[in-house]
Structure formats: structure tokens, C-alpha cells
Amino acid sequence: MGKIFKQLARHWAVCLVIFALLGVQAYCDLSLPDYTSKIVDMGIQQGGIQSTVPETVRDTTLQALELLMSEKDAALAEQWYSEPDENGVRTLAREATAAMPELEKAFTTPDIVLYMAAAQNAAAAQETTDTVAPTWTDLDAMTAQFAAMAQTPGFSREAVQQRLATAMAAVDDTVSESMASQAMLLVSLEYEAQGIAHQVQMDYLWQEGGRMLGLTLVMVAVAIAVGFLASRVSAAIGRDLRRETFSAVIGFSHAEIEQFSTASLITRTTNDIQQVQFVCVILLRMVAYAPILGIGGIVHVARSDTGLTWITFLAVAALLILIGVLMKIAMPKFKLMQTLVDRLNLVSREILTGIMPVRAFSREKFEEQRFDVANRELMQTQLFTNRTMAGMMPFMTLIMNGTSLLIVWFGGKAMDVGTMQVGEMIAFITYTMQIVMSFLMLAMVAVMLPRAGVAADRIDEVLHTPATIHDPAPEVAEKTLQRKKWPGVVRFENVSFRYPGADDDALEQISFTALPGQTTAIIGSTGCGKSTLLNLIPRFYDATGGRVTIDGVDVRDMPQHTLHDLLGYVPQKGVLFSGTIDSNLKFGGPQITDEDVHTAADIAQATEFIQAKPEGFQSPIAQGGTNVSGGQKQRLSIARAIAKHPRIYLFDDSFSALDYKTDVALRRALKAQTGDATVIIVAQRISTVLHANQILVLDEGRLVGIGTHAQLLESCPEYREIARSQLSQKELGLQKEDD
Known part of the structure; x- marks a missing residue:
């Protein structure tokens, strides 16, 4: 709860205005029963006569x-x-x-x-x-x-x-x-x-009725103002939390993303923030108002001198016992609900993301059952809490009606002996109901607060999780920013890397240099650490041993913006964003021109299929690029990196979805375009790295070979094994007896 109040404190000025307005609203609300009593007792029963001294x-x-x-x-x-x-x-x-x-x-x-x-x-x-x-x-x-x-x-x-x-x-x-x-x-x-009795009575009724109407109009205006201000404050809190949470997530490395899971981060950014936003409105409109109204009602009841105050305190005591029992029963379930929402989102996302394999393996029934389990657990928890809250209402009604019955019973006896009038009893009932309703409002909010508190804790966990990848100190970054030229020399110096929580290193003592104007290829068996090695250059992860440098500068001493401006990165799985082909190819920044886009598309062998579309470069791209094929998506991803004109190209197995003819044409055009740039390619196919200036061979995280294709065929058994599995003896230039 402290975290929710901390968010409200950021808008303290508006909150103070709301509290002042709620005080005015409570004053009006508490004054109306007095006017009702006056109209009944004095206006009707006494004919509007207010004093024993005639006017x-x-x-x-x-x-x-x-x-x-x-x-x-x-x-x-x-x-x-x-x-x-x-x-x-x-x-x-x-x-x-x-x-x-x-x-x-x-x-x-x-x-x-x-x-x-x-x-x-x-x-x-x-x-x-x-x-x-x-x-x-x-x-x-x-x-x-x-x-x-x-x-x-x-x-x-x-x-x-x-x-x-x-x-x-x-x-x-x-x-x-x-x-x-x-x-x-x-x-x-x-x-x-x-002959003026009727006129005196009507004058009094109009006078008091006019005051009641005035107070009512003021109360309505104040309620509207409070609702408007509370909505603006809660909306601003939701906006700020979404902005801060998204900003924090954007700065996360792969380690933090994997720690929370994508499904959980989405839930925290949407559902959890909505819970906090909703509760902030309730806090400002109900929680702040209920104590004012309840205390004011108690003061009026205590001052009434009717002898019936004990009925009010009896009703409040019964109400508190009821609320305490319900809170003890329902509170644990409310805390569990957010976890179950997380789980349902996770299962839904997994099934929808993998819908094709699910269908291919005929696992629809199994996945339906898995979803149904998560769905039913959430439903049963929600049913329990809803039934608990629904069960509270009959008891609340019983308490309120029982209180009214006691007031009417003992109030009737008081009127019989002349110590109470009808209007006083009506006012007493109204004040008692206001007190009971105040506690009811607090009870309803008390039920919502645990869930909102859990949501606030989950949001705060994201906001206060330190990113393992961060910019260097300003004085270190300043030296980097003063540098004007970046040739693009990439050097690994005894680099080791271990994933968070892992027992063994994923990479061990890797050392090599990638020079401008040359292509460096990385090859190896599945899971040997090729993509991990490449991810150390843009600092998706930081090396746990040794260092990665660009032109002699440790990448950890470079501002991330400066580092990423030097890189053209193409991920293993092509990722496109909703928009158009043109907007995706200009994703690298506003400096990219239409000419850059067309040139990049030509190099990536994408012009043909783009021009085949009716709208050309303005053709829409669906979310995730679902309206283009895998090969087209990969070519557009490559064109996006080329259009940026980076000093260093990073291709993470980015040619896997291309046919052999397109692959050859693309690499030939890319070679001409990247003549003075550093190119690092992660690949599975020998044909992709055949003509690289140097090839790195990885095996279980260790660098077991480095050299050209011909050199590695002679000196590296691991490379020779990969080559034999993909190329013929004639292509390898080996004799059969060497097999």
C-alpha cells in the first residue's frame, strides 16, 4: 500500500484540493438531514414557527x-x-x-x-x-x-x-x-x-427548501469536480507508471527479460497498472471521503441527545466484526489472483505463439486442457472472492435494516413521551445510515487494496530491478564521445561468458580480431555459443571475463547509443514492426533517405517482391511481419541493417531462410556494398562462409580453429567434419581414401 500512496504523493497538490473539496461535500451531505428535520418538525408540525416570540x-x-x-x-x-x-x-x-x-x-x-x-x-x-x-x-x-x-x-x-x-x-x-x-x-x-399562518409556513418551507437545494447543487458540483480531478490523477499515475515500466524494460538485457518472462512483463505493464490506477480513483473518491462522512455522522449523532447513540455504536461493532471475518476469508484469495492471471497469460501466449507446431503435432486437445486448467483455477478463485463479497451484502442489509428497526422502535417510545420529534428521528436514521455506509465503503475498498498492493509490488519490482547493462560513468563516456572516427576493428581479448545462474561458462577464453574490409564467419554445431558470442558485441550481454573492444575501446566504456550507431544488426529470427515496408527499412533513424532504402532493398534482393506488391514500398506490414514469408522477412531485416550504413555488420544466421541462388546474389552484392566495413557472420551452412577472410570454429564454447576455408580443412578436424556433412568430396577437393 505504501507504494500506491507514494504514487499519489507525486500529485500532492491536486490531492490536497480533492481533500478540501471532499470536506465541502461532506459538510453538505451532513447538513441535509438537519434541514430535513427542521422541515418536518418546524415547517410542517409547527407551521414554520421558529420561536416563542411572534414576529x-x-x-x-x-x-x-x-x-x-x-x-x-x-x-x-x-x-x-x-x-x-x-x-x-x-x-x-x-x-x-x-x-x-x-x-x-x-x-x-x-x-x-x-x-x-x-x-x-x-x-x-x-x-x-x-x-x-x-x-x-x-x-x-x-x-x-x-x-x-x-x-x-x-x-x-x-x-x-x-x-x-x-x-x-x-x-x-x-x-x-x-x-x-x-x-x-x-x-x-x-x-x-x-390571517398570515399559511404565508409564514410557506415562507419557512421555501427558505429551508431553497437552502437544501443550494447545498445539494453544491454537493453535486463538488462531486463532479472530485471525480474529474481523481480521474485525472489516476490517469496520470497510470501514464507515468506505464512510461517508467516500459522505459525500464527497454533498458533490460536478455537476462532481466528472461528473469520476468515476456508474458509477466506484459501483464505488469497492462493489468497490474490498471489495478493501481483503479484503486487510486477509489482511494481519492471513497477512502478519503468515508472517514470524513463517518466521523461527521458520529459527531452529529453524539450531539443529538436522543439517548439512541448506543444503537449506532452497536451497528458499527457488528459491521466491524463482519468485515474482519470476510477479510480473513477473502484476503489470501485476492493475493493469489494476480499470480493466476500471470499464469493464464503465460499459457495463452505460449499456445498462440506456437499455434503452428500445436496443429502440426495434433496437440490441440492437450493445449486446450492445459489452458482450461489455468482458466479454471482463475475462475474458481474469482468465484470464491465474488461469492464472498456477494455474501457480505445480505449481512450488510440485515445490519442496516436492523439498525433502522431499533431506531424506529426506541424513537417511537421517545416521541410518545415527548423527548423526540419525527424529524429528529428521520435525521438520526439518516446519520446512522451514513455512518454504516462509510464503513461499508471502507470494507469494499479494503477488499480491493490487497490485489492492488500485489500489483504495485510487481510493478515496483520491475522498476527497481537494476539493469545489468548500463552506460559508463559520464567522465568515461565523454572520452568516447570525443572520438570522431571509428574504423570498425572488433577484437575479443580472452573473452569468457557465463549465463546468470549457470554452473559452467558458455564461452571460454575467446580471442580474435575482425578487421574492416574483411568478413569474419563463425560456425559450429548447434548450441556451441555462436549467437552468444555475437551478442556480446552490441552488449545484449556483458562478458564475464576478458573484454570486447571496438577500435581499442572496451564496449562497456562506450555509451550504448554510440555503440549501436556503429552496428548493423540482423537477428537470427527476422523481426518486423507494424507499419509499411518503407517505415521498417527506415527504422535505423531519420537520416535514412529514400535512396538509401531502395539501394538497401536491391542489395538484399528484396526489390523484386516489393515492386510486385500494388503499393510497393508503402505496402503495409502486419504486426510481427505475418503477411510476408520467412525469406522475405529475412531479406527486409537485412535491408534494414544495410540502409543504416553501419561500420560493423552483424549477421546472426540471417541467410538461413534464403535459397542458394538468392544467398549467393545477396552476398555478392553485400560484398560490394561493405567493402570498407567489418562483417561478422554467424552461419550454419558452409556455403555461406566459404569465401570469408577468416572463419572461427566453435565447439562447446571454445575456439578450436581459426583461418580460411582451405586452412581449416587442413588443420581443424571439427571444421572438416562440418564440411564433409554439407559438401561433396569433389567440392572439398579431398580423396576418397582420406574419408
Whole structure:
């Protein structure tokens, strides 16, 4: 996981912006349940009335309320209300906001008393002992009675206050909370009497609903911005990882390629990086958001003072136990999955690459079974993990629904005793679900992280595998770069080579010199080290003993770019790239002209079949050169090297697919073209090396003969044996008795 966070740290500025935006999104998300609670409790149940202090009040009602206040509270009320207008309505001053706590304290008890008196009046009018909801006419009747009472001789405000204080002291907390809502009902009756109750309610609903809509729009905009930025960051991480991985692989020698295998490197460059890229998006969009949302939900639940917080903690505990069990079961399988993907890719690549031998030997059924084994192992692992994750959802649903049931059950009891309102319960359920969903998101991500962690480790393994072939130190390379002329003298000085992990040397004490203007041929039995020897010159491998020099400079002291500019390499197996014939022949660099291409094609005996194609040099080449024959592919590979005009030509058994006539014509034309260049040829056929200036004979990694064809026939038994197996006695010039 540390490697994934290391990649995210490279884009720390954008990540900080994303975290800030997620904070805004969480604030909006956590604010919406509060607004829902306000709309239900205050907007619907209380008619949009937010305070026990009415915004507007008739003078008669205010006078009745003031009779139930102390002298100080009555003076405070008179201070903040305007004079009555033509309709006898008084308006609360806008500046009263600061004094609102004192005003609410002054108005609450009088509101309750006046409302209860109106309710008693309504019950008396209907001749019932049950509580009856009063109307504004009942309120008017009571205000008239209070006004008349104030005119009664001996009326004392202090006596009224003492009686109210005694009555309120006898009321317990539960009843007190229930009675507090009656203060709002008095304000509602007053607004009905003024004819503005509906308008007050709608104003409140529009106001709070507008805020909810605004928060929702902000949350949507922030979510879009977070998604956009997270996608850009993850795409940039994927791009950088692919670039770095491919750059590392390009610098690998054959040893590193064989260490990882081509199939594994392809999987790491594609599938593994996709896993890391996907998880980076999830980390930025979900993992960073879930803790913010969960902690915020817990804070809101803890502050709600509903007595139901224990339900939330019970749900979280059950959720953590479920996640822990699932992680213990599924985690090992997720770690195994990438290895199985690697194996499936390896088997697929082997079968598809060798499809012709598979068909030739009628091994289709066997290969199908081998593929099916790898495929089924991956399928079974994926099924196990998918079923495990699918099994988590019913348990998650059970926990969420059980939590909702507990909240509704105990919340209903709280509402019955008046300690909770409907909106509060809705908000509490919403916050609890947000907390549970936060843990669910973390659980889902926790399942993905192990696989992504394995993928990140595999990518990091490629990036941090040191290439055994590397450029020399700058001060050493500088001396090489200052050199202007390179005649092309190749010299092996007691060169030995051993493959990594091998017990024996593949080449032992090889020494020879290849001069410009001459052809040096290398021949020997299969597996004797011919191609290995040739591969030491372009540094596909480095010698483990002795040294290889070009014009007296050790190839290990030359920058690889400089070294390869001197070489024209034709591999044993012709390799072409998708594009056109022209683009393949110009593969050596932009300095190659059309004239160079046509000349090289003539020398490689490729012009005839190129011109036979409708589009000539612009004819398309399929991936891997599958739309040309083996001989045509080999000739194009030779032409590609010739077009570069190198100082040293390296032919690794590059004439094996050519017929004898084409081989002779090509070598004759090549001799004329490479008159002052060094030519080194690895070959199996005696006819290819017959006229070489010097022939090296290898046997089990040792140089057992060196000289011309005639000299080796006389002095080298190994060469004579190879020659006798390929040429007639007449061609060899030997007598039968010598056989």
C-alpha cells in the first residue's frame, strides 16, 4: 500500500484540493438531514414557527401576555415591539436578534398559560372534559377576559407571577418539554388570527427548501469536480507508471527479460497498472471521503441527545466484526489472483505463439486442457472472492435494516413521551445510515487494496530491478564521445561468458580480431555459443571475463547509443514492426533517405517482391511481419541493417531462410556494398562462409580453429567434419581414401 500512496504523493497538490473539496461535500451531505428535520418538525408540525416570540402580534394579545410577565419582562417586550398599526398589529424590531434569548425566556411561560386557557375555553364551549385544540376565536375570548381581569380592583402582577412560579415548579421535566411546544401553538393561533399562518409556513418551507437545494447543487458540483480531478490523477499515475515500466524494460538485457518472462512483463505493464490506477480513483473518491462522512455522522449523532447513540455504536461493532471475518476469508484469495492471471497469460501466449507446431503435432486437445486448467483455477478463485463479497451484502442489509428497526422502535417510545420529534428521528436514521455506509465503503475498498498492493509490488519490482547493462560513468563516456572516427576493428581479448545462474561458462577464453574490409564467419554445431558470442558485441550481454573492444575501446566504456550507431544488426529470427515496408527499412533513424532504402532493398534482393506488391514500398506490414514469408522477412531485416550504413555488420544466421541462388546474389552484392566495413557472420551452412577472410570454429564454447576455408580443412578436424556433412568430396577437393 505504501507504494500506491507514494504514487499519489507525486500529485500532492491536486490531492490536497480533492481533500478540501471532499470536506465541502461532506459538510453538505451532513447538513441535509438537519434541514430535513427542521422541515418536518418546524415547517410542517409547527407551521414554520421558529420561536416563542411572534414576529407580529396584535396589541390585544401582547397586552394579555404582558399581564402574565414580570414588570421587567413586560418592559422588555414593549421595548422591542413597534407601536400598533391601523389594524392594531405590532411588529418585532429587526434589531431584536441580540435580545432574542431574553425575549424567548420572557414569552415562553405566558404563551403556554394563554394557550392552555384558550384550550380550556374551547373545551368548555364544547362541554367536554377532554383537551380540545382551540381556535383563534378562543384566543380572542381569553385575551378579552385577561383585559377585563386587569381592570378588576386589587389585580396584582406579582400575585400572578407567584402563582405561575408555583405551578411551573410542580411540573416535571417530561411534561415541561411537552408544554414547551404549546408555546409555539399559541404563536400559530396568533398568526391564524392575523390571517398570515399559511404565508409564514410557506415562507419557512421555501427558505429551508431553497437552502437544501443550494447545498445539494453544491454537493453535486463538488462531486463532479472530485471525480474529474481523481480521474485525472489516476490517469496520470497510470501514464507515468506505464512510461517508467516500459522505459525500464527497454533498458533490460536478455537476462532481466528472461528473469520476468515476456508474458509477466506484459501483464505488469497492462493489468497490474490498471489495478493501481483503479484503486487510486477509489482511494481519492471513497477512502478519503468515508472517514470524513463517518466521523461527521458520529459527531452529529453524539450531539443529538436522543439517548439512541448506543444503537449506532452497536451497528458499527457488528459491521466491524463482519468485515474482519470476510477479510480473513477473502484476503489470501485476492493475493493469489494476480499470480493466476500471470499464469493464464503465460499459457495463452505460449499456445498462440506456437499455434503452428500445436496443429502440426495434433496437440490441440492437450493445449486446450492445459489452458482450461489455468482458466479454471482463475475462475474458481474469482468465484470464491465474488461469492464472498456477494455474501457480505445480505449481512450488510440485515445490519442496516436492523439498525433502522431499533431506531424506529426506541424513537417511537421517545416521541410518545415527548423527548423526540419525527424529524429528529428521520435525521438520526439518516446519520446512522451514513455512518454504516462509510464503513461499508471502507470494507469494499479494503477488499480491493490487497490485489492492488500485489500489483504495485510487481510493478515496483520491475522498476527497481537494476539493469545489468548500463552506460559508463559520464567522465568515461565523454572520452568516447570525443572520438570522431571509428574504423570498425572488433577484437575479443580472452573473452569468457557465463549465463546468470549457470554452473559452467558458455564461452571460454575467446580471442580474435575482425578487421574492416574483411568478413569474419563463425560456425559450429548447434548450441556451441555462436549467437552468444555475437551478442556480446552490441552488449545484449556483458562478458564475464576478458573484454570486447571496438577500435581499442572496451564496449562497456562506450555509451550504448554510440555503440549501436556503429552496428548493423540482423537477428537470427527476422523481426518486423507494424507499419509499411518503407517505415521498417527506415527504422535505423531519420537520416535514412529514400535512396538509401531502395539501394538497401536491391542489395538484399528484396526489390523484386516489393515492386510486385500494388503499393510497393508503402505496402503495409502486419504486426510481427505475418503477411510476408520467412525469406522475405529475412531479406527486409537485412535491408534494414544495410540502409543504416553501419561500420560493423552483424549477421546472426540471417541467410538461413534464403535459397542458394538468392544467398549467393545477396552476398555478392553485400560484398560490394561493405567493402570498407567489418562483417561478422554467424552461419550454419558452409556455403555461406566459404569465401570469408577468416572463419572461427566453435565447439562447446571454445575456439578450436581459426583461418580460411582451405586452412581449416587442413588443420581443424571439427571444421572438416562440418564440411564433409554439407559438401561433396569433389567440392572439398579431398580423396576418397582420406574419408
